[in-house]
Amino acid sequence: MSDTWRVPGYTEVDVLGTGGFGRVVLAKHEASGQLTAIKYLQPDLLADARIVDGFRREAWLLSGVRSPHVVRLFDFVETPHGAALVMEAVPGVSLRALLATENVLAPESALAILKGSLLGLAGAHAAGVVHRDYKPGNVLVSREGESKLVDFGLATLAGHSGLTAGSPSYMAPEQWSGQPGRPATDVYAATCVFYESITGHRPFEADTTQELRSMHERAPVPLDTVPEALRPLIARGMAKDPAWRPSTADAFVTELETVARKAYGRNWEKRGWKRLATSVAALTALTPLALLTGAGTAAAPVAAGAVAAGVPATGTGTGVTAVIIGKIAAAIVVVGALVTGGILIFGNKSDPPPPAPLTVAVKTLAGQEQALPLKYDLQYPEVAGGADPAARQRINAALRAPIDKRLKTIRDAVANPDWSPRFTETAETAVARSTARVLLQTPTLLSVRYDHDLDSSVLSHTTWRFPETVNVDLVTGQVLGPKDMFRPEVLTATGMRTLTQLLEPHTRNGFCRTPAVTGVGRKVTIDAADRTSGGEHVPGAAIGFTAAGAEFEILWYDLGCDTASGKETVTLPYAEIGNLLLPRFLASLGQTGSSTPSSAPSTAPPSTPSSSVPASGETTYTNQRFGFSAHVPAGYVATPYTPEKGDGMTFTNADLDATLTVWGANTGGQRTSETLAGVVARAEAAGGKVTYRKDEGDHYSVSGYLSDGKIFYERGYPGSKSKAVLRWVYPREHKAELDAPVSASLDTFRPGDVSQPH
Known part of the structure; x- marks a missing residue:
């Protein structure tokens, strides 16, 4: 690779910055006159396949992100002589340069910058990309009153490992231990930067890297210098356990806006940008891009840490900016067909790397409440990989939901005025446990069973301990309910009677009868509509699926039996239930069909003419x-x-x-x-x-x-x-x-x- 190699069709105007992996220049596209930022890989690194692959990966990942809050990639150019990213040039300065000048930002201003960069992260997360290096130097603040996210050099696909390097002052606990990237990791880093913006110092500072790691992993967030209204936002964004942070940047934006409106009024964002306008304009005026697109004719030094053209600058201009080239065309021109002969051009239409296969791992949410006598150890599955990041996010939200709901229910119960005095009297600490077990995984379906348990003499009733199931479509991320599983004619009173008759021979003692003061109570059925609370004609039990058949988690007391009846798991083989299920759902279970025994009751409509009434079993x-x-x-x-x-x-x-x-x-x-x-x-x-x-x-x-x-x-x-x-x-x-x-x-x-x- 030659030190003099340049992307053909461009004239270099100024050097914006240099670093370990390469240098960034401001360049003019000769055909259109548009100014762009070109990031060149260092010549001596072309022989390092790992680094070159990472450079390509940065282009792949950045090309898949569509957000006005992320610097745009125009092209990736690679030849035997060099490699370069051709990117959008945006007049602006880095948040690091702004903080170096201002030291502390007004809360509304810091919130406005955070919101814009979070929206950039949200665009990345929607494309399945985790940035992994959010820091003040990678947030661009423009003179138009917006913030953009730059530098995806350490980015990776959600659920995948990448380079373990990051910026230690902003690295989340899981990133220190080398765990795969996840959106919540970016949320942590963004919150650290926000903390620094409003306090003038980083949340954790130490003399050694090991000390810094220990503080990020274990030390409580020091909130004394944070405005009281913003403390809950920072505490949530910097939670040690990623499961307790907002799951995506988009979710964090929603929380941010709620807090900002409550603390600073409806026009907080407008006021925040207005306060920044003078400082940003002054710093931007000193960047090469501003000089080239403005009316001035003399070069000026670039402020330390400034950014021009959407990339972090670590050096100063070369003085070539004294020559005025003219204003950028209003419309963005996507550069194409730049060169000929042996040059690979990768633009926004190129294919991303092939997705990793979908995998499932059981995670544990464990901890102890500080204000309540409650410990918890809760398992839930989490998927990684797959082709659709949005579907993966929906799947994981569905798999995590039973645990979040369970924990909230027990928290509310322990804090309930009717029960909390008894916890105090007995000095008891309730212990909530949930185990998660994958019953079945096929290419299109995941069936999971949760068993919820609770060690407590205060909350001792049997109803605190029960099984639960979740069935998720792995293609769409949809949680499947009875209407997605059973044929329409089964979800009727007649169909539920059929299902009850199929289940009964597999139960220990048959379907019980409801308690009665005199005489004999009615016999219960699996039909949810028969319960006291009523409802639709659907199975009144959680249903999971295994390789052998459908598992019904029957809570007898929920169907109307006495509470001493407890619960029972009843497995119905596919040979018996198969014809009650929708063909497409049966196929998603890996079953091609089934035969219904002649003893199975008919689900035929009663209006069928007598000459055509099918025999029993049809x-x-x-x-x-x-x-x-x-x-x-x-x-x-x-x-x-x-x-x-x-x-x-x-x-x-x-x-x-x-x-x-x-x-x-x-x-x-x-x-x-x-x-x-x-x-x-x-x-x-x-x-x-x-x-x-x-x-x-x-x-x-x-x-x-x-x-x-x-x-x-x-x-x-x-x-x-x-x-x-x-x-x-x-x-x-x-x-x-x-x-x-x-x-x-x-x-x-x-x-x-x-x-x-x-």
């Missing part, structure tokens, strides 16, 4: 996407069927060599007669024989023999935008025993809305 298959439904006989195994532009299910009975296939597809537009003619033509072209056909206006029916001699029968509902089709295929020798099931499925086939695509 169920209804409903396709949620296309909205059609059909009855399926007992003993048929389901497997997904995916035609072009559609989906459906095939049900097979191996003993009878019979298949029932039901599907929908977005291939509408033909009249019924045209669709029927097409079915006939395809059957005959394949060597089959059609013996019956009928156009019935909104649907058609056709049957005959396939080339192998099997009988086929098809009924279809073609519409203007989509269609729904049911098709049977079975051997002639089983015709007599299949006539009734075939007729029942045909008579109860409901096509859904075929006038719309799905």
Whole structure:
């Protein structure tokens, strides 16, 4: 790599700063006249693959961030002779330079700067990027009254480790121990900088690095010099445990604005920037970019620690700024096709590094309340990796929610005036424990069970100890409820009776009866609507999923039994519950289908005509996407069927060599007669024989023999935008025993809305 290599198409104007990894220059793009900041990697570092990879990674990460509060990357250029980042040039000064001049900022001004840089962090966090080096030198304060985040040299993807280096004065406890980056790590550093801005000194100062580490990890935050109204904000942002900080910068902004409005009024932000205006303008006027875009003609020295062009400067200008080049074009020009011949150009449209696979680890939240007689040791799972940072954030929020709720509930109980005197009298400290266990993890689903326990003679009732489950879609981050698991016809009074009958043989003593003063109380069911409090027709139990089946965590006292009945875990094998679950949910569990035993009660609607009432054990298959439904006989195994532009299910009975296939597809537009003619033509072209056909206006029916001699029968509902089709295929020798099931499925086939695509 040559010391004289420059990005082609640019003329260097001034040196903005130098550092261990390279230097930053102000440069003019020759074709457009736009001023940019170019960060060059040091020539002698090109041979170090780790450093070059880190330089590329900075470009990858920065290119994925879209925020007006983050300096923009235009291009990454790498050749055999050098590597460089071409970035936005922004007139402004670093917060470090501002603090060197002002020492202490007014609270409103510090809050305004913090808010803007937090919004920059929020943009990074939304893209899955953790900055990991938030410090005053990396916060740019512009003369337009905004703050921007710069220098992503130590950034990493959330949940991943990067370089362990950072700025010790602002490093969070978990960063000292080399843990993977997380948004809460950036929140800690930003709070440290905010503390410094309003007090004039850093929160922790020591003579050695080891002492500094110890203070960040264990020492309480010194809040005596902090305005009282801001102490809760700083205490929360600098909590030792990242779980007690705001989970993202965006969440911290919300808390900041609430505190600022309460303490300083509605116009706090406007006043804060107004107070900064004079100092920022004076310092910015001395930067190379300001000199080049202003009316002056003489060069002036750059203030120590100033920033021009969105990158930290550690040196001064070279004097070339005495030549005035002209004003920057109003529109931002994204530089493209800069050079030719052997040069790799990476811009905002390039692909980021491939995401790491999603992994799950069990974390522990442990501690002791200072003001309450309460200790806690609570487990919860946390995921890392994955392709979608936003989904990962939703997943982790869902997995952490039961623990946060549990801790709040017990805190409130211990502090309750009815119970707190008893804790004082007995000198008891309650101990809350929760264990978390991953029941099942597939590529698209995570099922977790929490067991909550409490050691306390004051809060001794059995209802303080119970299991809880959470099921999360790993693609979207959505928490799944009964409507995401069960077929619609199951979430009815009839369907819940069916589920109760399936569960009862697996319980220890059957479903109990409600307590009664005289006589015998009613028998409880799994239906939540049957409880005293009422509700929807959904299972009145937490449900988790394992490789073997569905685990129902039944709290008998919650269903209406006496409290001595306790609780029970009941596992229902997929062979029994499978046909009650939605096909797509069943697939997410890693199950392809199930057969329903002949003893299982029917969920068929009572309005089915008597000539078509399915035999005991039959169920209804409903396709949620296309909205059609059909009855399926007992003993048929389901497997997904995916035609072009559609989906459906095939049900097979191996003993009878019979298949029932039901599907929908977005291939509408033909009249019924045209669709029927097409079915006939395809059957005959394949060597089959059609013996019956009928156009019935909104649907058609056709049957005959396939080339192998099997009988086929098809009924279809073609519409203007989509269609729904049911098709049977079975051997002639089983015709007599299949006539009734075939007729029942045909008579109860409901096509859904075929006038719309799905």
